[in-house]
Amino acid sequence: MSAPSATGAAAGEAPDNTTWRRRYAEAVMNTFGTPDRVLVRGRGVRVWDADGAEYIDLLAGIAVNCLGHAHPAIVTAVTEQLSTLGHVSNFFTTPAQVTLAEELAHLTFPRTPAGSSKVFLANSGTEANEAALKIARRHGGAQRPRILALQGAFHGRTMGALALTHKAAYREPFEPLPGGVEFIPAGDAAALAEAMGPDVAALVLEPIQGEAGVRELPAGYLEAARETTERAGALLIVDEVQTGMGRTGAWMAHHLLAPGVVPDVVTVAKGLGGGVPIGATLATGSAADLLGPGQHGTTFGGNPVACAAALAVIDTISRQGLLERVGALGRRWSGQLASVPGVAQVRGRGLLLGLGLAAGVGEAGQVVQDLVRAGFIVNAPRPDTLRLAPPFILSDADADAFTAVLTDILATRTATEGAQ
Numbered sequence: 001m002s003a004p005s006a007t008g009a010a011a012g013e014a015p016d017n018t019t020w021r022r023r024y025a026e027a028v029m030n031t032f033g034t035p036d037r038v039l040v041r042g043r044g045v046r047v048w049d050a051d052g053a054e055y056i057d058l059l060a061g062i063a064v065n066c067l068g069h070a071h072p073a074i075v076t077a078v079t080e081q082l083s084t085l086g087h088v089s090n091f092f093t094t095p096a097q098v099t100l101a102e103e104l105a106h107l108t109f110p111r112t113p114a115g116s117s118k119v120f121l122a123n124s125g126t127e128a129n130e131a132a133l134k135i136a137r138r139h140g141g142a143q144r145p146r147i148l149a150l151q152g153a154f155h156g157r158t159m160g161a162l163a164l165t166h167k168a169a170y171r172e173p174f175e176p177l178p179g180g181v182e183f184i185p186a187g188d189a190a191a192l193a194e195a196m197g198p199d200v201a202a203l204v205l206e207p208i209q210g211e212a213g214v215r216e217l218p219a220g221y222l223e224a225a226r227e228t229t230e231r232a233g234a235l236l237i238v239d240e241v242q243t244g245m246g247r248t249g250a251w252m253a254h255h256l257l258a259p260g261v262v263p264d265v266v267t268v269a270k271g272l273g274g275g276v277p278i279g280a281t282l283a284t285g286s287a288a289d290l291l292g293p294g295q296h297g298t299t300f301g302g303n304p305v306a307c308a309a310a311l312a313v314i315d316t317i318s319r320q321g322l323l324e325r326v327g328a329l330g331r332r333w334s335g336q337l338a339s340v341p342g343v344a345q346v347r348g349r350g351l352l353l354g355l356g357l358a359a360g361v362g363e364a365g366q367v368v369q370d371l372v373r374a375g376f377i378v379n380a381p382r383p384d385t386l387r388l389a390p391p392f393i394l395s396d397a398d399a400d401a402f403t404a405v406l407t408d409i410l411a412t413r414t415a416t417e418g419a420q
């Protein structure tokens with residue numbers, strides 16, 4: 001047998017979905033199951049698979065490709081940086097790293113004085129949360145062994161972030177996990193007050209729980225969380241990995257949901273690099289100085305190529321008014337989607353939407369399959385919920401096309417499920 005080829009050049013013909021899937025199953029660890037489709041190309045909000053089928057990508061790599069696929073601003077920034085200086089390690093810094101840290105600190109903590117907020121650059125969301133967890137451990141040390149997290153929380157898959165993640169199926173195969181984490185009911189201020197004490201280092205939360213099905217914390221909870229943590233001397237850590245970087249129509253979801261609240265620590269990743277892997281842990285005030293020399297590190301974190309991508313994302317969102325665009329399209333689209341028969345509830349903000357399906361349409365996973373066959377990529381974070389997290393550059397026409405196709409699919413499913 002000849003060596004496996006990425007192009008299928010030997011046969012003079014590119015491999016199809018079926019060939020790639022067979023090779024995947026043989027070569028890639030089975031952590032996801034074999035994906036149904038093999039994507040080979042993307043442009044704007046569209047992607048194409050190995051059989052030539054075209055899709056409108058309303059998931060964007062799970063809230064990652066905020067500027068769509070192959071955006072020229074990211075392509076240019078990454079190409080120029082990589083052909084100038086691609087990697088230096090943390091023995092050195094680069095203009096891209098310093099500039100990104102300054103811009104991120106400013107857009108995350110817009111009302112704190114310059115120099116009071118600091119950034120640790122990592123490569124992913126889970127790593128951003130690992131750094132946040134280490135900051136929490138450094139806060140109060142042995143006097144504050146407890147950390148509070150919310151039921152339904154998802155904070156990542158590495159051991160520390162997994163300790164903060166609620167779902168038993170993710171946690172239990174890997175126990176024992178780092179200790180001291182307790183889960184309290186999400187959105188229940190009285191339960192939080194009850195659990196809080198002088199031995200708590202931090203409360204960790206997502207302003208909108210993405211993996212739990214796009215579930216927003218109730219109005220007033222973030223304010224209560226800030227007040228309760230402050231009174232007990234605990235840190236408030238806000239995980240904006242999915243909700244941050246403009247996804248909800250503001251740079252950070254907590255800016256939109258609780259404009260008066262300033263967390264001690266904020267984590268971001270997903271949309272930050274527009275598809276290039278990068279994460280960041282931001283801290284303000286005394287929390288910004290809790291990690292000292294030698295206490296944390298990463299070889300790739302803060303590398304200039306990822307930083308250049310993130311700077312291009314921030315610059316494009318700012319210059320093209322995409323925060324306003326996300327807010328306006330999100331309001332219009334969620335109103336439209338709420339009136340689709342079979343959609344019981346529309347949750348979320350901006351372009352992070354969870355569509356709660358009515359009982360009569362069947363499992364959300366089956367609706368996802370119908371939508372993919374009709375050329376729209378979405379996913380089902382829960383058996384009763386579809387998640388939309390499209391690129392910010394989605395047009396009204398493509399959003400409307402999805403609404404129309406979803407309406408047809410749910411009507412058909414209501415008829416057939418009802419007939420069973």
Ligand SMILES: *Cc1c(COP(=O)(O)O)cnc(C)c1O
Pocket residue numbers: 124125126127129154155156157206210211239240241242243269270
């Ligand atoms: C995706 C996600 C993470 C983990 O990010 P990775 O880059 O997959 O490690 C953490 N927190 C939240 C809220 C997320 O949505």
